[in-house]
Amino acid sequence: QKEVEQNSGPLSVPEGAIASLNCTYSDRGSQSFFWYRQYSGKSPELIMFIYSNGDKEDGRFTAQLNKASQYVSLLIRDSQPSDSATYLCAVKDSNYQLIWGAGTKLIIKP
Amino acid sequence: ETGVTQSPTHLIKTRGQQVTLRCSSQSGHNTVSWYQQALGQGPQFIFQYYREEENGRGNFPPRFSGLQFPNYSSELNVNALELDDSALYLCASSSISGDTGELFFGEGSRLTVL
Numbered sequence: 001q002k003e004v005e006q007n008s009g010p011l012s013v014p015e016g017a018i019a020s021l022n023c024t025y026s027d028r029g030s031q032s033f034f035w036y037r038q039y040s041g042k043s044p045e046l047i048m049f050i051y052s053n054g055d056k057e058d059g060r061f062t063a064q065l066n067k068a069s070q071y072v073s074l075l076i077r078d079s080q081p082s083d084s085a086t087y088l089c090a091v092k093d094s095n096y097q098l099i100w101g102a103g104t105k106l107i108i109k110p
Numbered sequence: 111e112t113g114v115t116q117s118p119t120h121l122i123k124t125r126g127q128q129v130t131l132r133c134s135s136q137s138g139h140n141t142v143s144w145y146q147q148a149l150g151q152g153p154q155f156i157f158q159y160y161r162e163e164e165n166g167r168g169n170f171p172p173r174f175s176g177l178q179f180p181n182y183s184s185e186l187n188v189n190a191l192e193l194d195d196s197a198l199y200l201c202a203s204s205s206i207s208g209d210t211g212e213l214f215f216g217e218g219s220r221l222t223v224l
Contacts, residue, residue, distance in 0.1 A: 045215070
């Protein structure tokens with residue numbers, strides 16, 4: 001059973017600090033990794049995707065991938081209250097199907 | 111450019127009934143996938159349609175079935191509803207089958223089975 005694991009949280013971070021969200025996956029053949037944000041009662045929206053080992057930055061967001069450790073993370077710098085949401089990690093496995101984690105609830109405290 | 115639209119947004123059914131959920135994909139997208147999201151869980155892949163054919167299926171029983179039409183809109187049908195089918199059903203469209211994780215989601219259909 002292929003799995004994607006996330007800490008359910010909630011993760012509470014002060015406004016302006018760095019929020020760090022983590023995700024591990026079981027399928028070593030996975031090639032593509034995605035972070036989606038889901039506000040309460042809304043549908044998921046793509047934040048970032050990463051294919052290669054290392055860091056990928058986009059504005060306040062940085063995705064980090066370590067395939068050897070089967071680990072992907074999302075850093076949010078200068079956290080804002082509007083970043084409060086559930087963050088879903090999704091992994092495209094060796095069969096090209098997206099496997100989703102259960103999400104980490106992030107709360108940014110003003 | 112129109113986004114992904116789903117209908118109905120909310121519905122209530124009883125056990126044993128059947129339900130049909132509808133999805134219009136984003137303009138220019140030819141692939142539609144359906145997900146079930148239970149409260150507090152991540153989305154679970156049900157199946158995907160590309161050019162009117164199912165080309166991927168998750169671990170869901172045959173009572174979950176679907177269709178894709180020539181205009182790339184899609185339906186999800188669930189027969190013999192069970193209490194555990196209560197969930198948010200999300201439709202997502204994309205432009206290339208199985209080649210990108212960038213999915214564009216509709217707002218979902220929230221199904222309650224009593």
